[in-house]
Amino acid sequence: MxxxxxxxxxxxxxxxxxxxxxxxxxxxxxxxxxxxxxxxxxxxxxxxxxxxxxxxxxxxxxxxxxxxxxxxxxxxxxxxxxxxxxxxxxxxxxxxxxxxxxxxxxxxxxxxxxxxxxxxxxxxxxxxxxxxxxxxxxxxxxxxxxPPAGTAGHEEVVLGLDLEHPDASVIEFAFRAAARRATDLHVVHGWSLPPYYGYSGALDAGVDEELLTEAQGQLTEVLTHWREKFPAVEVREQAVIGGAGPHLVEASRNASLVVVGRRNRQSPVGSHVGPVTQAVLHHSTAPVAVVPHD
Missing domain, CATH: 3.40.50.620 (HUPs)
Structure with a gap:
């Protein structure tokens, strides 16, 4: 077919x-x-x-x-x-x-x-x-x-990756898109501090650095298989504190495509689009691909 x-x-x-x-x-x-x-x-x-x-x-x-x-x-x-x-x-x-x-x-x-x-x-x-x-x-x-794909400054593919639900279909979609365009893949992951840190006042700089290093390590681990499957795609990883939405919007200025996921689930008021996807849809300056997954 x-x-x-x-x-x-x-x-x-x-x-x-x-x-x-x-x-x-x-x-x-x-x-x-x-x-x-x-x-x-x-x-x-x-x-x-x-x-x-x-x-x-x-x-x-x-x-x-x-x-x-x-x-x-x-x-x-x-x-x-x-x-x-x-x-x-x-x-x-x-x-x-x-x-x-x-x-x-x-x-x-x-x-x-x-x-x-x-x-x-x-x-x-x-x-x-x-x-x-x-x-x-x-x-x-x-x-x-x-701007058309290939325009200077509008070339890389950007992927918003949720490490809590790193669905293979979303990751593969982004890697294939980058491979077809013979361009780089910029992967952005936003992470939040565990709830108990909210009760401890200011976060110690050493702990902050340790948590960031851990998040970056998880990101690298998830992407290892996909790097091996798409060896021609250069990957740039970015782990950021807080929601990934603003960082994806910023990255969209230098992108030919932004890829985000949407979980197939129903909320009490109907189908649900998450806050990161919603932010990207409303503010991205590049085309946005929303990939549904279970």
């Missing part, structure tokens, strides 16, 4: 940037690209009497645009990327439902995400948030103003 990368398309500059990013990724992985435009058309209500519906005009600009969008976008991508296999469809369903269904069995689901500049970063939106929280397929969010 051939690899497939699915792109959610809505005609915005962000979704078109996502389609372009996905096209380059499909070329790297020899995958086919599938564009999905989810759009429910509702007939207009005409006439002076409330509740009386009459047939709409034979030509509706919005509906005509929606019908043209997938095919025209596919044609443009094939023109820009000769040899790329691209299919497109328009689905008469709600976007979240349609995108989750289309992503089943796919390698990636790529969505556009509206940026508000380097301070605000991503504004993920309700559709993006819902898809990220529920998808069993890795989701990549792309801004319209993301």
């Amino acid at each position: 051939s690899r497939t990368i699915v792109v959610g398309l809505d005609g915005s500059s962000e979704s078109l940037a996502a389609a372009e990013w996905a096209a380059r990724e499909a070329r790297r992985t020899d995958a086919r690209l599938h564009l999905v435009h989810a759009w429910l058309w509702h007939p207009y209500v005409y006439g002076p009497l409330a509740g009386v519906s009459v047939p709409p005009p034979s030509e509706d600009p919005q509906r005509e645009w929606a019908e043209r969008l997938p095919g025209e976008t596919a044609d443009k991508l094939v023109e820009d990327h000769p040899g790329l296999s691209v299919t497109a469809e328009r689905v008469a369903e709600q976007p979240v439902t349609a995108l989750l269904a289309a992503a089943e069995g796919a390698e990636l689901l790529v969505l556009g995400s509206r940026g508000l500049g380097t301070v605000a970063g991503f504004l993920t939106g309700s559709v993006g948030q819902a898809v990220v929280a529920r998808s069993r397929t890795p989701v990549v969010l792309v801004r319209a103003d993301v």
